[in-house]
Amino acid sequence: MEGIPHPIPRSVEEVFNDFKGRRAGLIKALTTEVEKFYQQCDPEKENLCLYGLPNETWEVNLPVEEVPPELPEPALGINFARDGMQEKDWLSLVAVHSDSWLLAVAFYFGARFGFGKNERKRLFQMINDLPTVFEVVSGNVKQPKEQSGAHNSSKSKSSGKTQSRSESQPKGVKISPPPKEENDSVEEEEEDDEQGATLCGACGDNYANDEFWICCDVCERWFHGKCVKITPAKAEHIKQYKCPSCSSKRARV
Numbered sequence: 738m739e740g741i742p743h744p745i746p747r748s749v750e751e752v753f754n755d756f757k758g759r760r761a762g763l764i765k766a767l768t769t770e771v772e773k774f775y776q777q778c779d780p781e782k783e784n785l786c787l788y789g790l791p792n793e794t795w796e797v798n799l800p801v802e803e804v805p806p807e808l809p810e811p812a813l814g815i816n817f818a819r820d821g822m823q824e825k826d827w828l829s830l831v832a833v834h835s836d837s838w839l840l841a842v843a844f845y846f847g848a849r850f851g852f853g854k855n856e857r858k859r860l861f862q863m864i865n866d867l868p869t870v871f872e873v874v875s876g877n878v879k880q881p882k883e884q885s886g887a888h889n890s891s892k893s894k895s896s897g898k899t900q901s902r903s904e905s906q907p908k909g910v911k912i913s914p915p916p917k918e919e920n921d922s923v924e925e926e927e928e929d930d931e932q933g934a935t936l937c938g939a940c941g942d943n944y945a946n947d948e949f950w951i952c953c954d955v956c957e958r959w960f961h962g963k964c965v966k967i968t969p970a971k972a973e974h975i976k977q978y979k980c981p982s983c984s985s986k987r988a989r990v
Contacts (some may be wrong), residue, residue: 745846746846747846747850749847749852749856749859749860749863752843752846752847752860753843753860753863753864754791755791755842755843755846756839756842756843756864757867758789758790758791758792758793759788759789759790759791759839759842760789760839760867760870761789761793762788762789762790762792762793762794762795763787763789763795763832763835763839763870764870764873764874765793765794765795766787766789766795766797767828767831767832767835767870767873767874767940768873768874768939768940768964768965769939769964769965769966769981770795770981771828771939771940772982774787774795774797775819775824777797778797778815778816778819779816779819780816780817780819780820782816783799784799784800784813784814784816784817785797785798785799785813785814785815785816786798786799786800786810786811786812786813786815787811787812787815787831787835788811789835789838789839797816800813808842808845809838809841809842809845810838811834811835811838812831812834812835812837812838815830815831815834818830824941825940825941825942828874828940828941829871829874829875832869832870832871832873832874832875833871835870835871836869836870836871839864839870840864843860843864844857844860847860873963873964874940875940875942876937876940876942876948876961876963876964878963935959936959937950937959937960937961937964938953938956938958938959938960938980938982939960939961939964939965939980939981940961940964942961948961948962948963949961949962949963949967949968949969949972950962951965951967951972951978952978953978953979953980953983954977954978954979955979955980955983956980956982956983958980960980965980965981
């Protein structure tokens with residue numbers, strides 16, 4: 738259900754841009770704005786759907802009443818499962834259904850405006866080059882270009898906080914663990930267990946040493962770079978990083 742009318746995409750490029758906008762909105766709901774999304778999915782309400790909008794925003798709403806609808810509808814009743822499973826599993830489930838809906842909408846436009854075989858193939862290839870919403874939410878996105886510097890990038894903020902912590906390593910500081918050897922001692926295994934307890938403040942997934950992480954200078958929580966849209970290159974220019982939650986709290990004050 739979209740309260741604001743949006744231009745109807747007619748070419749492959751326009752359909753792809755529509756797909757990217759809706760996808761970006763869904764990823765926001767399931768990562769950086771997950772607290773807001775969670776609160777809106779009250780199980781006491783009627784069947785609700787999560788909509789991604791072409792302008793990179795999202796909304797939780799009731800499905801349209803007309804049959805058939807103007808566009809394919811997202812999964813119905815996502816709010817009913819909210820309290821019946823762990824939050825991370827629930828978000829992953831919604832992400833899977835969101836991926837299915839995004840493809841349905843894109844190829845609905847393709848069918849409506851008579852895309853031929855080559856156009857459909859090109860559209861799918863453009864879509865397939867992007868990580869799925871589920872891959873982003875679950876933290877399974879492959880980032881081969883960043884893995885080479887993973888051991889340094891997990892604490893690669895350019896602020897003084899980063900450098901001083903890297904030297905002193907006070908309690909709670911996260912750094913990339915060294916490669917594990919076959920003759921690792923029990924003490925090393927316990928250290929790995931302690932490091933593995935760190936969870937992303939956005940998606941709730943575990944820390945992994947082959948991913949870029951960044952720490953909020955305010956709340957001290959750690960985040961996957963991809964969950965908060967921060968790359969190692971961007972991190973080098975951030976003097977003091979504030980996560981989306983801390984930024985929004987300050988804005989409200």
